[in-house]
Amino acid sequence: MTELVAYRLDNGVATITLDDGKANVMSESMISAIAGALDRAEADRAVVLLTGRSRMFSAGYDLATFSRSPEDIRRTMRAGGDLIHRLLEFPFPVVAACPGHAIAQGAFTLLATDVRFGIAGDFKLGLNEVAIGLTVPHYGVEVARHRLTAPGFDRAMNTGILVDPAEARDMGFLDVLVADADELHVRATAEAHRLTGIDFGAHTQTKLRVRAQVCAAVRTGIDSEFGA
Template sequence: MSETRSGGGRPPSVECEVEGGVGVIRLNRPECLNAVDGALVEELGEAFDRVARAHAGAVVLAGRGRAFCAGHDLKEPAADPAELPARLERTQDLTRRIRACPAPVIAAVHGHAVGIGVELALCCDLVIAAEDARFRFPEAGLGLSITNAASRLLPLLVGPLKAKELVLLGEPVDAAEAHRIGLVNTVVPAGALMDAALERAARLAGQPRAATALAKEALTAGTEQGVEAALELEVRHALRTERPAALFADPVGASRARDAR
């Protein structure tokens, strides 16, 4: 099964296919390093719904082009401030949908993973990084707020002190250091990233799916209460930052701006 979504003649922001029991979801805005706008948020949520309906045994989340995801698209027209709470909730809902996906989700990260790009990887069950991967949380320095339960999931992986260092200072972390501190499971050569992710996904899809799904559910449940509280707190914080409307580009305004160029 292969499905994509687009509107108004533009390419889809997210590609989705399921073959051999493995779902592959790719962020597809390579011209802007897969920066996140409102359309990508919507399409990514729909993609996870599709792989769940297809009963995929495992899912790989990757990015087209030179990067996994370079964060929020700050170059596009900002969202209407009146719509920001709803947009924030839709983005936070990505965490819920990824974590609720019955199949294990593997993030295949290459190039830049910035801000929400790292947060999307944190939502996944396993993270495989290419040697050229670079992780960074620049939000505090940009007057923005972390989202997608990073305030809960990041300290669980790397510890509270390291999490504060990464978020407050916003310094980049290379793949080797990300592996050392527990941010990723394994590091592979850049050219071997998708093969490694698909090999692990095929292995997971070949296991008894009910048992695998139950194991994921049980392990996720251990942090779920804290995650929901983190998602709600992050929305409140995001609405109080210096540039809340810049968190999410307006896909309609962005389309009009491109047409005017």
């Protein structure tokens, strides 16, 4: 089986690269692999640089997931919600380098990180659930409410629109937009290394204070929708 996630540690920065050879779908296997890489980064006390394959951060859940049994759907989506909750509370900084498309669960994952770099180009970012007949999970609503602008949140949630990287930055999906893949790597890596110099204890405690409401809402949403 092809390795879904690569892990590389370099001077206090753990680069976690998602690559399933296609759309980096958030299957249970992919989510489990990301969780394992986060375990390694936490044990290494490393700043995380989370990225994807060329032109693709993640297109979200495999739509085939939603044709499976209700129990399979609940299990997969609970795992996805748990990943979002973990990223929101991760005890070390998490930088996202989004090299292309980030859709649905892929966009929720992006929104749960601390600093988000994106690349200009013919890419789409957004939350297309209502456009394809899905109700946005509670945990997704809450992390999007926390990170998107108020008008961007309402529009993204209720219309299912996918936007280009420049508009995605304006809506709050991204913090920094760069010109190309080379600059993305340089800028995101530099930021990750800069963050190795902050006080991790203060970072963790401040993050938990700043995100107390969203983390509680995400956890409540996961447990109420998919079972405690």
